[in-house]
Amino acid sequence: MLVSTRFLPVSAEFLKVRRLRATRVILAAMALAQVLVLMGITYSLSNPAQPQGPSPEILDQARLMTTFPTGIPVALSFAATLGPLFAIILSAHIVGCEYSWGTMRQLIATGQDRTRYIFIKTAGLLLASLMIAITSGVSGGAGLALTPLIGGMPPQPGAIMSPGFLLSLAKALGIAWFCLSFYSLLTLLFTTLARSTATGMAAGLLFFFLEGGLMGFLAHMIPAAKSIIPYTISYNITIIQSLLEGATHAGPVASNELLAGGTPIRAFAILLLYAAGFLRGAIEIARRQELS
Amino acid sequence: MLFTETVLRTEELTKVYEGTTVVNKVCLEVKNGEVLGLLGPNGAGKTTIINMILGLTRPTRGSVEILGRAVKHGEAIARRYVGAVIDGVAFYRHLCAEDNLMALGNVRGVPGGAPWNPETGRALKDRIFEVLELVGLAGKARAPVATYSYGMLRRLALAVALIRDPKILILDEPTTGLDPEGILELRNLVRYLARGGKSILLSSHLLHEVQLTCDRVAILKKGEVIAQGEVQALIGRAPGVDLENVFFEILKEA
Numbered sequence: 408m409l410v411s412t413r414f415l416p417v418s419a420e421f422l423k424v425r426r427l428r429a430t431r432v433i434l435a436a437m438a439l440a441q442v443l444v445l446m447g448i449t450y451s452l453s454n455p456a457q458p459q460g461p462s463p464e465i466l467d468q469a470r471l472m473t474t475f476p477t478g479i480p481v482a483l484s485f486a487a488t489l490g491p492l493f494a495i496i497l498s499a500h501i502v503g504c505e506y507s508w509g510t511m512r513q514l515i516a517t518g519q520d521r522t523r524y525i526f527i528k529t530a531g532l533l534l535a536s537l538m539i540a541i542t543s544g545v546s547g548g549a550g551l552a553l554t555p556l557i558g559g560m561p562p563q564p565g566a567i568m569s570p571g572f573l574l575s576l577a578k579a580l581g582i583a584w585f586c587l588s589f590y591s592l593l594t595l596l597f598t599t600l601a602r603s604t605a606t607g608m609a610a611g612l613l614f615f616f617l618e619g620g621l622m623g624f625l626a627h628m629i630p631a632a633k634s635i636i637p638y639t640i641s642y643n644i645t646i647i648q649s650l651l652e653g654a655t656h657a658g659p660v661a662s663n664e665l666l667a668g669g670t671p672i673r674a675f676a677i678l679l680l681y682a683a684g685f686l687r688g689a690i691e692i693a694r695r696q697e698l699s
Numbered sequence: 700m701l702f703t704e705t706v707l708r709t710e711e712l713t714k715v716y717e718g719t720t721v722v723n724k725v726c727l728e729v730k731n732g733e734v735l736g737l738l739g740p741n742g743a744g745k746t747t748i749i750n751m752i753l754g755l756t757r758p759t760r761g762s763v764e765i766l767g768r769a770v771k772h773g774e775a776i777a778r779r780y781v782g783a784v785i786d787g788v789a790f791y792r793h794l795c796a797e798d799n800l801m802a803l804g805n806v807r808g809v810p811g812g813a814p815w816n817p818e819t820g821r822a823l824k825d826r827i828f829e830v831l832e833l834v835g836l837a838g839k840a841r842a843p844v845a846t847y848s849y850g851m852l853r854r855l856a857l858a859v860a861l862i863r864d865p866k867i868l869i870l871d872e873p874t875t876g877l878d879p880e881g882i883l884e885l886r887n888l889v890r891y892l893a894r895g896g897k898s899i900l901l902s903s904h905l906l907h908e909v910q911l912t913c914d915r916v917a918i919l920k921k922g923e924v925i926a927q928g929e930v931q932a933l934i935g936r937a938p939g940v941d942l943e944n945v946f947f948e949i950l951k952e953a
Contacts, residue, residue, distance in 0.1 A: 415801070416802075419798075419801045422794070422798055422801070422802065423802055426791075426793050426794060426798075508790070508791070509785075509787055509788075510789045510790065510802075510803060512789060513783075513856075515753070515755055516753040516778075516783040516785050516869075517781075517783060517803065517863075518775050518778040518780075518863075519775060520775035523775075694773045697755070697756050697757060698750070698756065699746075699747070699750050699756045
């Protein structure tokens with residue numbers, strides 16, 4: 408009995424996240440954006456603007472990435488690269504509304520431990536991130552299924568059950584979930600600190616957009632700062648994201664040269680350390696907060 | 700009635716905000732089955748005292764003891780025996796009453812257990828229905844809270860406080876927003892709960908209600924307890940005197 412009741416607040420948190428209107432709106436907006444992006448890519452591949460474009464081999468490879476279902480793992484890179492924007496917005500809402508609605512006060516007043524509260528909130532954010540990743544996979548699949556309408560390659564439904572496809576799908580989903588969860592935890596920290604949805608969201612978005620650029624600028628101005636780059640978030644996230652795209656892809660912070668030294672396992676380890684730091688920070692802030 | 704065991708005690712509870720002392724060395728005791736009323740004008744420090752007891756605000760000095768155990772700020776163990784209606788209404792407006800009780804009631808301690816287990820889930824549902832029945836909301840259990848009136852929200856707040864069957868109940872202005880019928884029902888409910896052995900700390904502006912509901916009162920002014928005692932003893936000072944007369948007389952004297 409003790410074991411089963413321990414997870415009740417977590418199931419209540421899942422219920423809250425699932426039923427939030429913001430969750431539905433954000434997932435719908437992301438699905439729509441993803442379908443539009445896929446359509447746009449397919450259209451541009453089918454109707455090259457310049458006759459002297461990429462070679463037919465490269466075009467065929469690109470077309471394969473916009474074919475159902477083989478393109479779904481690649482489509483999940485949308486969740487890993489642009490998905491964090493949606494994750495930051497949703498996470499800020501999930502965490503911030505507890506302050507603005509006064510429900511965090513009520514929970515603490517009813518004997519909820521503050522550390523436990525943050526852990527439960529983290530479980531809710533992990534669920535929200537998973538929902539974003541799954542939505543991305545589903546809307547990516549739906550978008551790819553529609554691409555033949557605008558000149559894309561016909562679907563290959565037989566590939567769905569192949570072990571290779573399922574493995575790459577699981578891997579892509581896991582990577583997308585990791586990236587989304589990471590930014591959700593960052594937003595948990597900011598929003599707990601600010602006690603406000605808007606401020607937490609703004610801080611998360613600014614960090615997402617500016618961290619890489621600022622660190623890159625710093626490394627450019629001060630050569631000694633280059634040694635910090637491999638430990639920055641955007642650098643390591645870029646390494647993780649590149650696993651989805653099948654090629655090393657330079658983000659705003661780092662050139663290919665800089666990325667060359669990074670390994671995915673090291674990147675995962677560094678990001679996990681950051682995530683643990685965000686969680687610890689959120690717990691310490693929540694424990695000290697005056698909820699008057 | 701003779702109250703013996705002290706279940707809630709504050710010792711020299713003090714809160715200083717940016718150099719201003721808003722609560723000063725407040726010592727209170729609530730005994731088993733007793734209803735203690737906190738009375739005082741706006742700004743007297745009633746809500747701050749309640750916030751410190753509930754662990755929402757950190758005391759600058761002094762201590763809170765629940766069921767004989769000193770509780771630190773942020774520590775929740777002893778506070779699990781406390782149910783509270785805090786000022787204002789705080790709910791997940793996108794959920795129904797039943798789900799709010801599940802989400803807000805910290806239902807870990809509810810006998811019944813996990814909702815996905817058919818047997819224990821039913822016990823939990825039964826408990827939820829029981830408290831909703833007690834506050835008169837059983838018929839609206841599945842209605843979204845967004846459709847509730849303010850009075851209904853206050854009743855639901857009471858249901859949240861009661862869901863875990865706490866030993867101590869802290870009610871901060873529980874009658875705010877209730878109609879006369881609701882106030883009467885609440886008064887009867889508080890007396891019924893106290894008869895059942897619950898200890899209740901209640902803050903209110905309604906002197907008449909406090910007189911009819913509470914066993915003892917503590918009168919606060921500028922963060923200090925200026926008088927404390929049994930309601931009957933206070934109003935028995937002179938014939939024909941009620942708590943309102945006593946309250947204003949004591950405030951004037953202090």
